[in-house]
Amino acid sequence: VAMAHLAWRLAQRWCPSSLQVISFPVVQLHLNRTAMRASQKDFENAMNQVKLLKKDPGNEVKLKLYSLYKQATEGPCNVPKPGVFDLINKAKWDAWNALGSLPKETARQNYVDLVSSLSSSLESSSQVEPGTDRKSTGYETLMVTSEDGITKIMLNRPTKKNALNVEMYHEIMHALKAASKDDSAITVLTGNGDYYSSGNDLTNFTDIPPGGVEEKAKNGAILLREFVGCFIDFPKPLIAVVNGPAVGISVTLLGLFDAVYASDRATFHTPFSHLGQSPEGCSSYTFPKIMSPAKATEMLVFGKKLTAGEACAQGLVTEVFPDRTFQKEVWTRLKAFAKLPPNAMRISKEIIRNREKEKLHAVNAEECSVLQGRWLSDECMNAVVNFLSRKSKL
Numbered sequence: 001v002a003m004a005h006l007a008w009r010l011a012q013r014w015c016p017s018s019l020q021v022i023s024f025p026v027v028q029l030h031l032n033r034t035a036m037r038a039s040q041k042d043f044e045n046a047m048n049q050v051k052l053l054k055k056d057p058g059n060e061v062k063l064k065l066y067s068l069y070k071q072a073t074e075g076p077c078n079v080p081k082p083g084v085f086d087l088i089n090k091a092k093w094d095a096w097n098a099l100g101s102l103p104k105e106t107a108r109q110n111y112v113d114l115v116s117s118l119s120s121s122l123e124s125s126s127q128v129e130p131g132t133d134r135k136s137t138g139y140e141t142l143m144v145t146s147e148d149g150i151t152k153i154m155l156n157r158p159t160k161k162n163a164l165n166v167e168m169y170h171e172i173m174h175a176l177k178a179a180s181k182d183d184s185a186i187t188v189l190t191g192n193g194d195y196y197s198s199g200n201d202l203t204n205f206t207d208i209p210p211g212g213v214e215e216k217a218k219n220g221a222i223l224l225r226e227f228v229g230c231f232i233d234f235p236k237p238l239i240a241v242v243n244g245p246a247v248g249i250s251v252t253l254l255g256l257f258d259a260v261y262a263s264d265r266a267t268f269h270t271p272f273s274h275l276g277q278s279p280e281g282c283s284s285y286t287f288p289k290i291m292s293p294a295k296a297t298e299m300l301v302f303g304k305k306l307t308a309g310e311a312c313a314q315g316l317v318t319e320v321f322p323d324r325t326f327q328k329e330v331w332t333r334l335k336a337f338a339k340l341p342p343n344a345m346r347i348s349k350e351i352i353r354n355r356e357k358e359k360l361h362a363v364n365a366e367e368c369s370v371l372q373g374r375w376l377s378d379e380c381m382n383a384v385v386n387f388l389s390r391k392s393k394l
């Protein structure tokens, strides 16, 4: 009954995408403006690079470019929401508005990073900025760059609050495997836009294969186990730069990171019971160890949302920074860390992690098996239907 309800709700929700009709020149029009100051040279270069792209990067990317440009030049969205039938302007407004209070300088940096990744994946005729070893890749849901000894993996679905869809799970695994072998000293995971991540993309539950919901749940558990396994086994220092609110699996995984730096705008929320689900990311083991069993229960069982300060007091977060100076302070620190001898760091991490590895893999397997059952429960299906039919939000 729940599945029939879900299918009906979804049929109501889906409509043809309005974004198909957004044309590339619409973005270019905005990028051609010349109101940049000399100190924004990178930003200007990036705008010029966009004009040199040989291939259309697609509507989703164009919306990202547009929103970052607006945020970088005008700050948070400050114009009235267009009417529901003004599809193009509404899509653009939504993309800009989704960036929330993202600082102008961060938007500029994100714009430059995005253009840098496009220049490589879409064969720009211009050169990548000389003097850096920045690399970009053709990921759909991530921006991955490597510079100053740091590989940065940025979750890049800001209009969906960086919810993890199936493609993103695969791309993160791919990026982690590549980072484990590249010549960077440390690896950083962060989010683009106003959220770090809103956790599992709840639309992951909607694409039911021929084998039905049982097969869906089984495949989900296999994917989740492999995904979390990549974090358990990651060999280099892995740092989370939590730029905004974090939900669900993006929170639980933090227990597997080597350090967690958070903006004071970040919050930490694991509403598993509300969603009819159960903990993953090894949090049923790491959280009670990090913060005491009772505090872990408040988060994982009762869904208590923590501020960054509270998460720091409980050991989940290493240090909190004011949002205004967050990026500058954190990246200065990370660049200093990345200059330390990489082999020493890797070996020190190994000796810490090896004591726990077997246990962590066993916990991961058990959590995935329990979740597989939870995903088939009425409690979980009803929670997903309620979100997708816009009856509920966290």
Ligand SMILES: CCCCC/C=C/CC(=O)SCCNC(=O)CCNC(=O)[C@H](O)C(C)(C)COP(=O)(O)OP(=O)(O)OC[C@H]1O[C@@H](n2cnc3c(N)ncnc32)[C@H](O)[C@@H]1OP(=O)(O)O
Binding pocket: 094, 098, 159, 160, 161, 163, 164, 169, 198, 199, 200, 201, 202, 203, 204, 220, 221, 223, 224, 247, 248, 249, 250, 271, 272, 275, 277, 280, 387, 392, 393, 394
């Ligand atoms: C392989 C499977 C592994 C599974 C592992 C299991 C993990 C467990 C979890 O991670 S549980 C956590 C799941 N996450 C949620 O329940 C969050 C749901 N989202 C929300 O409640 C809200 O969106 C919000 C509070 C995060 C943000 O609210 P706000 O009002 O600020 O923004 P919008 O709701 O308008 O969001 C903008 C658009 O983004 C879409 N979106 C946001 N989060 C998700 C998500 N988790 N899944 C799917 N879609 C999400 C939202 O629907 C909006 O889309 P729209 O613009 O098309 O309407």
